[in-house]
Amino acid sequence: MKFSELGLSKELLTATERANYSNPYPIQIQAIPALIKGRDLLGIAPTGSGKTAAYILPILQFLQKNPGTKHRAVPVLVLVPTRELAAQVAEVADNFSRFLSRKVKTLAVYGGVSINPQMQKLIGTDILVATPGRLLDLLSQNALQLNQVEILVLDEMDKVLNMGFREEIDQILAELPKKRQNILFSATMEETLEEMIASLLNEPIKVSVEPETIDADLIEQYAYRISAERKGPFLRYLVNSGDWTQILIFVSSIRTADNVVTKLNKNGIDAIAFHGDKSQGARTEALAKFKSGKTRILVATDLAGRGIDIKFLPLVINYELPRSPKDYVHRIGRTGRAGATGEAISLITEEDLHHFKIIQKKMGKHVQLRSTDEMEF
Known part of the structure; x- marks a missing residue:
């Protein structure tokens, strides 16, 4: 029609x-x-x-x-x-x-x-x-x-x-x-x-209308076991290791979003925060910069991130896991859209292991957990 x-x-x-x-x-x-x-x-x-x-x-x-x-x-x-x-x-x-x-x-x-x-x-x-x-x-x-x-x-x-x-x-x-x-x-x-x-x-x-189904086969999911103190350096290693044009990073709090952006910027990596404590003007500007490619990395909380709708987003990183499996699926579903492939990477601490198992069970898909012990970054 x-x-x-x-x-x-x-x-x-x-x-x-x-x-x-x-x-x-x-x-x-x-x-x-x-x-x-x-x-x-x-x-x-x-x-x-x-x-x-x-x-x-x-x-x-x-x-x-x-x-x-x-x-x-x-x-x-x-x-x-x-x-x-x-x-x-x-x-x-x-x-x-x-x-x-x-x-x-x-x-x-x-x-x-x-x-x-x-x-x-x-x-x-x-x-x-x-x-x-x-x-x-x-x-x-x-x-x-x-x-x-x-x-x-x-x-x-x-x-x-x-x-x-x-x-x-x-x-x-x-x-x-x-x-x-x-x-x-x-x-x-x-x-x-x-x-x-x-x-x-x-x-x-x-x-x-039925909710959009996420084709998990179009999303390559990776998980890395990492200690809390090595998360920041490993994140910087990740974003520098690939040629992704856009990276959406999810965190669980406003404070973490600001801290992650500060550390990335101090290390010469262009990133901007997107959360509820930002003014509307600042959020509008941040999203416009990210969509246009002027800013490569957007660090968002779940609530603010619901307003982000970008086709062909190549990579989502779960710096911290969300509270529910449903939110996890919603996050990674930001990539792998419109028939395009995408990647989703999760950083898993010792405290996250049980919760991540629950997420995988609810999602119906196993994600291999990779070790970072031998990696230098």
Whole structure:
């Protein structure tokens, strides 16, 4: 099926072509026609499934028939759990709206940065993409109104609730008009969602996409047994021993991310940290440098790393193991995509051995553990 068969306007079809969207993803085929008709929608879809375009394209089409606003009442509200996702959604909306006859203003608001510039930019906003906490901050200062919202999107709702934002969501919902279109996306269908879905959605269209399966055969996995004190030198030896154009290194904490980057930089290896203590501007810049190849190595925590989506990434290094086997699979799945081969290397200390065995068992694949005792670095 092609985008031209989904009921989108010529201007939006031009935008999809210019963005090199050749064929729609399954979630887009299922969701776009229903959303254009104004139906409520429940989507079970993981990150990377194309869900953002699945709701942004129908929203942009709706806004072409909407006269817009010159004040602080927004017609479309998108709630997301993280700053990274807010920025990504706003970027998608901006890219697809470039060829529209009526200009659409999208604004992403989130914590961690000054609230005043966000308040000043709110006037005339068509699509407001917000994290719950910052949205409530803006409401408390009477910086915007939600009584004219016509479309509400709750994106990655399972993550929103897992982060403890249920009370904030209820406060926000109380500010909205009862008559509106509701769109809810979640990667998983959890019990905490069921009550909200029942009260929020009106005869919704239900669409689902299976999580992307990782082809382990496309990922060469290696594991090295290493003492904690030799980890840093061995990491530097690794990154200097190959010709990988990009290397994504995962660590378990913000402090470790900064320490690893400092040590790499001191030894003449270009690297940059990517984690939640960085400002949004710093994270955006870091990711842009890494994607463009200006910075070869990105050191990320798991939470921040969920916003990293790069095709043909050649190498992932687990400097520290994640807490769950699921997160391990998610990490190494950053490589070996789109039919390309990739490599994943894990550094295993004595304390990690039992946990690494559990990860292999859950993954259903044995990874040979190599000794570093005889290696000089």
